[in-house]
Amino acid sequence: MVKNKYIYYLFLINALINVIxxxxxxxxxxxxxxxxxxIVVSVPIGLTLMYLCVKMMNKFPxxxxxxxxxxxxxxxVSKVMLFGHTLFWYFAGLITLVAFVDVTMRxxxxxxxxxxxxxxxxxxxxxxxxxxxxxxxxxxxxxxVINVPIIIYVLFKALLNPMFSWDAVMQVITxxxxxxxxxxxxxxxxxxxxxxxxxxxxxxxxxVRIRQLWLIGIFGFLTLVVTVFIPIGYxxxxxxxxxxxxxxxxxxxLRTKNFIIERVLFFFYFTYLTLSLVSSIIHWHVxxxxxxxxxxxxxxxxxxxxxxxxxxxxxxxxxxxxxNTNQFVxxxxxxxxxxGRLIAEMILIFSLYLAHKRRRAKKxx
Amino acid sequence: xxxxxxxxxxxxxxxxxxxxxxSDVEQRSLGNxxxxxxxxxxxxxxxxxxxxxxxxxxxxxxxxxxxxxxxIASFPGSKSSQDAKEALELLLNGYIxxxxxxxxxxxxxxxxxxxxxxxxxxxxxxxxxxxxxFNESMDVNMNLIRRRxxxxxxxxxxTTVGHKSKTKIAIMYDETRVDPQxxxxxxxxxxxxxxxxxxxxxxxxxxxxxxxxxxxxxTIVTERPDRAxxxxxxxxxxxxxxxxxxxxxxxxxxxxxxTAMDDKLQVLPVGWFLKGIRYLGLILTxxxxxxxxxxxxxxxxxxxxxxxxxxAGSRATVPYPSYIEVLIMLxxxxxxxxxxxxxxxxxxxxxxxxGGLILGTAATEAGLVSNIMIILVSAVAISNFVIPxxxxxxxxxxxxxxxxxxxxxxxxxxxxxxxxxxxxYLSSLRSFGQPYxxxxxxxxxxxxKVQRERENG
Numbered sequence: 001m002v003k004n005k006y007i008y009y010l011f012l013i014n015a016l017i018n019v020i021x022x023x024x025x026x027x028x029x030x031x032x033x034x035x036x037x038x039i040v041v042s043v044p045i046g047l048t049l050m051y052l053c054v055k056m057m058n059k060f061p062x063x064x065x066x067x068x069x070x071x072x073x074x075x076x077v078s079k080v081m082l083f084g085h086t087l088f089w090y091f092a093g094l095i096t097l098v099a100f101v102d103v104t105m106r107x108x109x110x111x112x113x114x115x116x117x118x119x120x121x122x123x124x125x126x127x128x129x130x131x132x133x134x135x136x137x138x139x140x141x142x143x144x145v146i147n148v149p150i151i152i153y154v155l156f157k158a159l160l161n162p163m164f165s166w167d168a169v170m171q172v173i174t175x176x177x178x179x180x181x182x183x184x185x186x187x188x189x190x191x192x193x194x195x196x197x198x199x200x201x202x203x204x205x206x207x208v209r210i211r212q213l214w215l216i217g218i219f220g221f222l223t224l225v226v227t228v229f230i231p232i233g234y235x236x237x238x239x240x241x242x243x244x245x246x247x248x249x250x251x252x253x254l255r256t257k258n259f260i261i262e263r264v265l266f267f268f269y270f271t272y273l274t275l276s277l278v279s280s281i282i283h284w285h286v287x288x289x290x291x292x293x294x295x296x297x298x299x300x301x302x303x304x305x306x307x308x309x310x311x312x313x314x315x316x317x318x319x320x321x322x323x324n325t326n327q328f329v330x331x332x333x334x335x336x337x338x339x340g341r342l343i344a345e346m347i348l349i350f351s352l353y354l355a356h357k358r359r360r361a362k363k364x365x
Numbered sequence: 366x367x368x369x370x371x372x373x374x375x376x377x378x379x380x381x382x383x384x385x386x387x388s389d390v391e392q393r394s395l396g397n398x399x400x401x402x403x404x405x406x407x408x409x410x411x412x413x414x415x416x417x418x419x420x421x422x423x424x425x426x427x428x429x430x431x432x433x434x435x436x437i438a439s440f441p442g443s444k445s446s447q448d449a450k451e452a453l454e455l456l457l458n459g460y461i462x463x464x465x466x467x468x469x470x471x472x473x474x475x476x477x478x479x480x481x482x483x484x485x486x487x488x489x490x491x492x493x494x495x496x497x498x499f500n501e502s503m504d505v506n507m508n509l510i511r512r513r514x515x516x517x518x519x520x521x522x523x524t525t526v527g528h529k530s531k532t533k534i535a536i537m538y539d540e541t542r543v544d545p546q547x548x549x550x551x552x553x554x555x556x557x558x559x560x561x562x563x564x565x566x567x568x569x570x571x572x573x574x575x576x577x578x579x580x581x582x583x584t585i586v587t588e589r590p591d592r593a594x595x596x597x598x599x600x601x602x603x604x605x606x607x608x609x610x611x612x613x614x615x616x617x618x619x620x621x622x623x624t625a626m627d628d629k630l631q632v633l634p635v636g637w638f639l640k641g642i643r644y645l646g647l648i649l650t651x652x653x654x655x656x657x658x659x660x661x662x663x664x665x666x667x668x669x670x671x672x673x674x675x676x677a678g679s680r681a682t683v684p685y686p687s688y689i690e691v692l693i694m695l696x697x698x699x700x701x702x703x704x705x706x707x708x709x710x711x712x713x714x715x716x717x718x719x720g721g722l723i724l725g726t727a728a729t730e731a732g733l734v735s736n737i738m739i740i741l742v743s744a745v746a747i748s749n750f751v752i753p754x755x756x757x758x759x760x761x762x763x764x765x766x767x768x769x770x771x772x773x774x775x776x777x778x779x780x781x782x783x784x785x786x787x788x789x790y791l792s793s794l795r796s797f798g799q800p801y802x803x804x805x806x807x808x809x810x811x812x813x814k815v816q817r818e819r820e821n822g
Contacts, residue, residue: 109663109776120775124782128789138803139792143785145804262669266777273781281789 014194022334038180046192056352065199066293072355093283410459442474503607533607542600566611583796616796622757646751655768663776682732
């Protein structure tokens with residue numbers, strides 16, 4: 001059993017990781033069409049979902065989603081649902097990894113082949129997802145504590161720079177009153193989704209409590225504002241949409257004056273690579289556990305090779321195939337994933353509610 | 366009467382058979398042929414003065430055998446045993462077997478343990494604070510601990526490990542503070558150890574942790590009684606290994622290996638500073654070689670221009686890629702450390718002079734390695750020695766090579782991959798069921814707050 005604080009880390013990792021993903025790009029694309037409003041709206045939506053999910057999860061202390069679904073739903077229904085969730089979590093991890101292969105190629109080492117980079121990522125991630133949930137949480141904590149100071153440093157560096165154009169930011173803010181699209185809301189709520197990893201990590205929590213929900217709300221809101229407006233402040237209201245990774249381009253603008261490393265990009269890269277890896281580890285760990293939940297049979301056979309390895313092998317094979325897609329396909333898929341995610345999240349929470357009801361009904365009988 | 370006499374004879378015979386071909390066996394008969402008491406002991410492990418003074422002389426001063434038997438039984442440490450096998454074990458341990466006429470057998474404690482005096486600590490030197498260290502005798506070691514921890518809660522259980530060496534091991538812990546789960550697991554582990562000879566505390570550490578291929582030590586091996594006592598007070602368990610001179614502390618966490626005992630003596634900010642220095646040393650010694658490879662071969666653009674040019678200029682004469690340069694120099698440094706460790710004290714300094722001064726200067730002048738490389742290698746070596754616990758220091762020495770490998774393949778990316786892997790690996794380790802690598806400082810602030818609240822009511 002782990003302490004309650006780890007739920008905050010699970011939230012934090014998603015909130016921090018969103019800037020490298022498709023969230024800023026999606027929101028920036030709609031900066032004149034309600035992105036700002038989407039940010040405002042996403043806070044209550046995200047918090048409500050978080051509150052409901054934690055509340056529902058508390059009804060099943062020490063249980064993960066696979067156990068809950070398998071026990072309370074017909075076999076077929078639970079299998080379909082688990083498979084769907086596996087896909088969503090798998091894609092969450094995969095998108096991060098593929099994006100980072102691309103970033104590495106563009107900004108850091110163009111000498112290494114993308115395949116080799118992907119293999120490196122996969123080795124680290126796949127070895128780590130087999131660890132126990134507790135171990136992953138401990139590692140997550142350490143990496144976040146190491147990286148948060150660097151993030152704060154980069155943030156200050158960005159905000160205090162005289163070249164930062166507040167006018168551009170103001171210009172975009174004047175479009176705040178536009179009604180947001182569903183896509184923008186789905187993208188903005190992504191940063192609150194970290195709690196959803198409870199679906200598996202609930203196994204190691206005693207009882208989850210989230211205190212100061214409003215503080216999380218404010219933090220989430222500020223994160224989103226920073227995510228969208230800092231690139232706009234540096235690259236202008238119009239040109240900002242030409243960047244594939246707006247945040248990396250922004251970090252590359254900054255330079256330190258009194259240090260042996262000149263480009264802030266490298267701090268940024270270091271931080272976000274470690275965080276992306278650990279985020280992928282978490283997502284794939286959840287995906288793996290869900291996938292294993294698909295195949296639980298009553299009697300446990302001892303096999304020579306742990307079936308887990310076959311699943312991991314499947315994960316890797318799919319990742320190596322899917323990384324060859326081109327930029328546009330990936331872009332579309334990323335935004336599609338974010339759109340679908342919000343619905344899947346609601347389905348998950350609703351299914352938990354149903355499971356709770358069914359279990360209570362069963363008990364009454 | 367005759368029958369019991371026979372019994373005594375057969376018992377004696379059995380012992381003689383078991384101990385045949387041992388030249389240090391002493392067997393003596395006291396009294397006349399009718400009323401006879403037989404003694405048997407090993408000259409090498411029993412104290413002959415004790416035998417003369419407390420066993421042989423009183424026999425002739427006493428009138429009756431019954432009184433003598435009572436006299437023997439009254440000594441602390443004497444046992445009457447029915448089990449011949451157990452008796453034999455005790456005999457080998459240094460006890461004296463006394464066979465009485467009625468077939469009863471007494472074992473009299475006359476163990477002579479040779480151990481060095483309580484000397485100064487050699488491997489964990491500190492500036493201020495107590496300087497005594499454990500020696501090879503378990504009783505002395507227990508004394509060193511009991512004297513510093515005078516509480517009835519301090520328990521000491523003994524057991525033996527090793528089929529042939531029968532090494533005595535004392536498990537000491539504070540009953541009120543110890544985690545019972547850890548204690549249970551430890552006892553299970555100790556029962557499971559299946560070896561012939563146990564001679565050193567560090568060896569025990571290897572067998573206890575189960576996984577042979579783990580990289581980091583999960584128990585502390587120390588020679589300082591003050592460290593042992595401090596850890597007992599924190600709820601940890603210590604194992605005193607007889608004849609070892611070191612004790613094992615468990616469960617250990619990662620940060621324990623970066624604490625020196627005089628941290629407690631420093632004023633608080635200085636203590637923090639020293640601790641910070643050690644972690645900085647850890648990061649530097651692990652990462653510098655890898656970073657050098659990554660920066661020179663893959664990402665020279667990371668540096669400020671002046672530094673990048675300086676490094677490139679210094680490497681101008683070096684005829685091979687940076688990773689070979691690093692490997693050559695690091696290996697030379699490993700040889701140097703290893704050589705000066707094992708050399709007799711009289712020759713040791715020569716090795717350092719030859720290696721450090723002459724080899725380093727000549728290598729740069731010949732253009733085989735860059736000047737900056739020499740600086741970095743020395744920095745790596747020095748920062749490695751900052752780590753106060755030896756076991757961890759050795760691990761860290763090994764850990765930097767995978768980083769060089771990763772940097773050779775991936776550049777800067779490889780270093781990050783390595784860091785994440787190491788952190789995930791560390792978090793997956795457990796020391797007797799307790800997490801090994803967590804940020805304890807954050808927990809501690811909280812528990813302190815809770816404690817303070819509780820004390821204030």
